[in-house]
Amino acid sequence: MxxxxxxxxxxxxxxxxxxxxxxxxxxxxxxxxxxxxxxxxxxxxxxxxxxxxxxxxxxxxxxxxxxxxxxxxxxxxxxxxxxxxxxxxxxxxxxxxxxxxxxxxxxxxxxxxxEAPAALPATPPAPRPDAPQAAEAGEVAVADPETAPEPDPAPAPDPAPETAPETAPEPEPAPEPEPEPEPVREETRQEALQSEYQLSGDEKKALQIALQWQGYYKSLIDGDFGPGTRAAMSAWQEANGYEVTGILTTRQRAEVLAAYQAVFDSIGLRPVTDQRAGIAIEIPTAMVSFDRYEAPFAHYTGDEGVRVVLISQRGDKATLYGLYDILQSLEVVPPEGERRRRDADFTIEGANDRLISYTHAELVDGAIKGFMLIWPQHPMKLNPATGEMEPEVDRRRDLVLEAMRTSFASTGEAALPDNAGLDEATQSIDLVSGLEIRKAERARSGFFVSNRGAVLTTTEAVAGCERITLNESYDASVVATDDTLGIALLQPAQALAPIAVAELLTYDPRLKSELAVAGYSYGGRLSSPTLTYGELAEVQGLSGEDSIARLTMLAQDGDTGGPVLDQGGAVVGMLMAPPAGNRQLPAEVALSAKSTALAEFLAANGIAAATTEVQGAMTPFDLRALAANMTVLVSCWK
Structure with missing residues (x-):
C-alpha cells in the first residue's frame, strides 16, 4: 500500500x-x-x-x-x-x-x-539482576562457556515434613469479566461546531477538497465554510445515512478525509528522476514502475493498464515536428482529440472506447523532452443527464495528469542516446520504439477517376467504417454506391491533385489478352502498389452478367478495388471483392467490373470519366510507374 x-x-x-x-x-x-x-x-x-x-x-x-x-x-x-x-x-x-x-x-x-479491542499481553515479571539479558530480535541467546558461571551444587533435600491432615485447596476466585466497550458517542451539533472552530484555514481547505472530490462541493477552495460548504456537508450526511445538520462531526470529517486519502493510496504519486532521460516528474508509482528503454522512450508500465512514457532525444525544431507526426500514427494516440503544435512544443490528446491519452513534448536544453500518460477507459454506463451510454470516468487520471504537468522538468542536457535499449528492443514494422502503430481495420485498393481526387473502390472496402483514409493521409467519404456491382465512389475531404487519373477503355479487350491488376496486395505494408499479372478468361460474369468479366489471376484481398490494366495502361475494369457467404471461388478465379459499367456509374454521379480507345504497349517499368501514380491505398478505421 x-x-x-x-x-x-x-x-x-x-x-x-x-x-x-x-x-x-x-x-x-x-x-x-x-x-x-x-x-x-x-x-x-x-x-x-x-x-x-x-x-x-x-x-x-x-x-x-x-x-x-x-x-x-x-x-x-x-x-x-x-x-x-x-x-x-x-x-x-x-x-x-x-x-x-x-x-x-x-x-x-x-x-x-x-468486538472488544485486544489489549497488550500482561507485562512479565522483572528479571533478577543476575539473569542473562534477552537476545536481540532475530538472534539466539547462547552462553559463553568460558565465562558462564559454574552451576550451583544441588541443595540437600529437606527432611520429610510431618504428616498433616489433608485439606481441600481453596478455590481461586473467578476472573472478573472484561467491561463491555462503551459505545462511541456522536458529538452534538454544538460540540461539532466547537471542534470545527479549532480547525486551521488549511485544514478547512483540505475538507473542502475532499468534499469536492466526492462530488458534493462545487465552489471555490477558500477555507470559508459558507452556504456552499454547508450544503455540501448536508448532502454528504444525507448520502451516508447521518442526521442532516450541515455541520460535520469529528468522526464524519475523518470519514470524508479517509475516503479521499484512499484515492491517493491507490495512486502513489511520487517524484521520479530518470537520469538517463534527463527528466524529473511525478508519476503514479503505485500503478506503474520502470520497464525498459527504447529510444526515444522510457517505458513505465503496470498491471492496471496505465502506462507512462517519458520522451527524450537530441534534436531541433525539425525533429520535434517529425516526432509530432510519428506519434499520431501510434495505437496509443487515438485520432479523435485536440492537437496543438507551436514553435517549441506540442500537445496531443486522444480518446477512443479503449483508452485516453495525453502527450506533451518541448524543446529544452538542446533536446526534445516530454511525457505520455496512457489511461484505460472504464466500462460504459448510462448518463442520466443525457440518456446516453458514456465511459465511466476514472477521476484519478485528472489528479495524475495535473501532477505530471506541473512537476515535469528537464534536469539538464542529458538525453537518451539513439541506441538506448536497442539490444532488448523488439524489432517490428508494427512498432515504433516499443509502441504499436495504429492499424486500419482493413486495407484495400482504389484508383483516381477525376483530377480533384475522386476514387473508385469496392463497397466491401468501406462497409461499416467510422473513418476512411486515402494513402493513410487524407480523409474521404462515400458519396455513391452500386450494390449490384459492389463499387463505391469516394470523395476526399480536401481537393487532391493526382499525378495520374484512370483512362477507361471503351470496349472489351480480346480473350486471353494479358492484363495486370495494381493493388496494395499486403494491406499497405509496402509503400507502393504491386502488379499481379493474369489474363482475360471470359467477357461475362459467372452467371452471364455483361457488366462483369472473369479473369485468371492469383490476386490478394488487398488488391480488390484496384484498376485492371491492359499492356498499354488503359483501365479495362476494377477488381471486385470475392463473393460473400459460403460460396468460394477457386484461387485463380477473379472477377472484374468492366470499364464501360464504371463509366456509366461515374456519369450518373456527375463525373465525366477519361476514356480511351487505344490499346498500346508499355514497358513493365512504365506500366509500374503509371500504376503507382494512379492507385490509392483505401483504409477503413473503426
Whole structure:
C-alpha cells in the first residue's frame, strides 16, 4: 500500500483530546482498494499469515480497506511495529481508529467492529539482576562457556515434613469479566461546531477538497465554510445515512478525509528522476514502475493498464515536428482529440472506447523532452443527464495528469542516446520504439477517376467504417454506391491533385489478352502498389452478367478495388471483392467490373470519366510507374 502522505499526520488535527474512550478500537490498516474483488483478494492474502484480518467499506466512498484488529491503541501500535519488523505488511501501513470503516464484508458474517479491542499481553515479571539479558530480535541467546558461571551444587533435600491432615485447596476466585466497550458517542451539533472552530484555514481547505472530490462541493477552495460548504456537508450526511445538520462531526470529517486519502493510496504519486532521460516528474508509482528503454522512450508500465512514457532525444525544431507526426500514427494516440503544435512544443490528446491519452513534448536544453500518460477507459454506463451510454470516468487520471504537468522538468542536457535499449528492443514494422502503430481495420485498393481526387473502390472496402483514409493521409467519404456491382465512389475531404487519373477503355479487350491488376496486395505494408499479372478468361460474369468479366489471376484481398490494366495502361475494369457467404471461388478465379459499367456509374454521379480507345504497349517499368501514380491505398478505421 503506497501512500501520498501519512494518514496519521493528515488526521491528527481532527481528533480533539478526550473524544476517544478507553475502550475505543484501533486497527492496523494495511491496504486500500478501489474494487470489492481486489479488496477480498487482499484480505485473503494477508489472512494466510496474519490473524484478525478484516475488510471494510470506507464510508460511502466506494473504496475498501484491509485492516487488522481490533486492538487498544497501544496494542495496535505494538502490532504495527511487529508486522513491519517481520516484513509482513507494507512499510506505509498505519494505525487507524474505527471511524472510517462502515460495513464489514470479509470474513463473511463477522462483525469485528462490535468486538472488544485486544489489549497488550500482561507485562512479565522483572528479571533478577543476575539473569542473562534477552537476545536481540532475530538472534539466539547462547552462553559463553568460558565465562558462564559454574552451576550451583544441588541443595540437600529437606527432611520429610510431618504428616498433616489433608485439606481441600481453596478455590481461586473467578476472573472478573472484561467491561463491555462503551459505545462511541456522536458529538452534538454544538460540540461539532466547537471542534470545527479549532480547525486551521488549511485544514478547512483540505475538507473542502475532499468534499469536492466526492462530488458534493462545487465552489471555490477558500477555507470559508459558507452556504456552499454547508450544503455540501448536508448532502454528504444525507448520502451516508447521518442526521442532516450541515455541520460535520469529528468522526464524519475523518470519514470524508479517509475516503479521499484512499484515492491517493491507490495512486502513489511520487517524484521520479530518470537520469538517463534527463527528466524529473511525478508519476503514479503505485500503478506503474520502470520497464525498459527504447529510444526515444522510457517505458513505465503496470498491471492496471496505465502506462507512462517519458520522451527524450537530441534534436531541433525539425525533429520535434517529425516526432509530432510519428506519434499520431501510434495505437496509443487515438485520432479523435485536440492537437496543438507551436514553435517549441506540442500537445496531443486522444480518446477512443479503449483508452485516453495525453502527450506533451518541448524543446529544452538542446533536446526534445516530454511525457505520455496512457489511461484505460472504464466500462460504459448510462448518463442520466443525457440518456446516453458514456465511459465511466476514472477521476484519478485528472489528479495524475495535473501532477505530471506541473512537476515535469528537464534536469539538464542529458538525453537518451539513439541506441538506448536497442539490444532488448523488439524489432517490428508494427512498432515504433516499443509502441504499436495504429492499424486500419482493413486495407484495400482504389484508383483516381477525376483530377480533384475522386476514387473508385469496392463497397466491401468501406462497409461499416467510422473513418476512411486515402494513402493513410487524407480523409474521404462515400458519396455513391452500386450494390449490384459492389463499387463505391469516394470523395476526399480536401481537393487532391493526382499525378495520374484512370483512362477507361471503351470496349472489351480480346480473350486471353494479358492484363495486370495494381493493388496494395499486403494491406499497405509496402509503400507502393504491386502488379499481379493474369489474363482475360471470359467477357461475362459467372452467371452471364455483361457488366462483369472473369479473369485468371492469383490476386490478394488487398488488391480488390484496384484498376485492371491492359499492356498499354488503359483501365479495362476494377477488381471486385470475392463473393460473400459460403460460396468460394477457386484461387485463380477473379472477377472484374468492366470499364464501360464504371463509366456509366461515374456519369450518373456527375463525373465525366477519361476514356480511351487505344490499346498500346508499355514497358513493365512504365506500366509500374503509371500504376503507382494512379492507385490509392483505401483504409477503413473503426
Amino acid at each position: 503506497k501512500k501520498f502522505f501519512s494518514v496519521l499526520v493528515f488526521f491528527a488535527w481532527l481528533l480533539p483530546a478526550g473524544v476517544a474512550t478507553a475502550q475505543e478500537a484501533y486497527w492496523v490498516q494495511v491496504e486500500a482498494n478501489a474494487t470489492l474483488r481486489e479488496a477480498e483478494a487482499s484480505a485473503r492474502r494477508y489472512a494466510e499469515t496474519i490473524d484478525k484480518v478484516n475488510a471494510f467499506r470506507i464510508g460511502q466512498s466506494g473504496w475498501y480497506a484491509t485492516a487488522i484488529g481490533p486492538f487498544t491503541e497501544a496494542a495496535a501500535t505494538a502490532k504495527l511495529l511487529e508486522l513491519r519488523a517481520a516484513g509482513a505488511v507494507p512499510a506505509d501501513s498505519y494505525v487507524s481508529d474505527s471511524r472510517p470503516y462502515s460495513q464489514q464484508f470479509w470474513p463473511v458474517g463477522d462483525d469485528a467492529l462490535a
